[in-house]
Amino acid sequence: MATSADFRIEHDLLGDREVPADVYYGVHTLRAIENFPITGTTIAIYPDLVRALAFVKQAAAHANHELGLLDAQRCDAIVRACDEILAGRLHDQFVVDVIQGGAGTSSNMNANEVIANRALELLGHAKGEYRHLHPNEHVNIGQSTNDVYPSALKIATWFGIQGLVEAMEVLRRSFAAKALEFKDVLKMGRTQLQDAVPMTLGQEFSTYAVMIEEDQARLREAALLICEINMGATAIGTGITAHPDYAPLVLKHLQRITGIPLMTAPNLIEATQDCGAFVQLSGVLKRVAVKLSKVCNDLRLLSSGPRAGLNEINLPPMQAGSSIMPGKVNPVIPEVVNQVAFEVIGNDVTVTFAAEAGQLQLNAFEPIIAHSLFKSVAHLRSASLTLAARCVDGITANAEHLRGLVANSIGIVTALNPYIGYANATAVAQEAHASGGSVYDIVLAKGLLTREQLDRILRPEVLTQPVPLAQP
Known part of the structure; x- marks a missing residue:
């Protein structure tokens, strides 16, 4: 390895390249940075994905050490490097674009190189001295992008779903509290925007709590589907280059270190090419988005006015609503949640097309599936918490106006x-x-x-x- 103060020379299939001396990634990642200047957003924006890659590499190191394929010293260095990533360090070194060609190979190699170079430092060597510990020969033993990347996506998505369910619980409780607060407030119900029959405002708000609770249950069901991983499949599911006992061992270690009830797919060839679990999850996220958007439509309608609209409830004022109309206040929180919902619905279309476009033994489009799912999960989580704290918790009822509407209905x-x-x-x-x-x-x-x-x-x-x- 040639070095200077500013760079080191690394070699790959295409030849030699100068890699900045201070970075932990290597030549493969460098080429990916150059090849995929698409969004300007790196995979580091999704910490769950970075940690999931570290989980996979750590479990693989443990399994390969048990099999006698990785010595104790290198295994320990890889495990310690992964521990640092799991603790939040080195995430800035995961620099490949979220949208990339190669079925996720650049993300896998980014992880291999960062882990290898940090492990080299822990062993007392310089970055790039791969003769002592190599990204492919040691960090990637018994693995392929085609089992590492989808398994990491599923682990990352699991953690994301848990966070989303928790955020939805905050929102559910907010609506349930308002249902109790408004239980005696009589109002008119409407069908097709026409007067229907009386109900209470509490009954109206209780439906929102129930709708959210139902979708929490659907998300938990979808999470169980993504517990099936294909570690041990290697390239196409036949397990070529992997030890016969590798799959159960890496599963054991992944279960232990993640706490997720993972399982090995019964048919690794099928699991390596099938993105059905991601499609199912995306559909559930779309369901959540559609129903949240419907709720926000209701909140905007019920609070419309204050003089020329329904004016049944008051949303807490968050900001001035106009640069020209003094005193105008807009329902900005429901509006932003509506927009998140529209995005999630669009993401579902992307996931659908990407899953359908897989060919033969591999789907090359999992990076855009991952990007779409992670955006949907993260934005729905933020939207739920924002809607609860900055809107629902502060809603008040115009009870006298509501009673008058009933009497005159x-x-x-x-x-x-x-x-x-x-x-x-x-x-x-x-x-x-x-x-x-x-x-x-x-x-x-x-x-x-x-x-x-x-x-x-x-x-x-x-x-x-x-x-x-x-x-x-």
């Missing part, structure tokens, strides 16, 4: 159907709409029910839940 005539009949109720509704009068007064004037009967039938607890029909 034609929709309450539905509650009278069992007592005055559908035909009479229709006539009352038509007259109320034409005259602007109240259902209550028109029923009295027509002599269809007495005031006492109306008061008993139109009690809030009767209007908002199933009750046995009684004689009027």
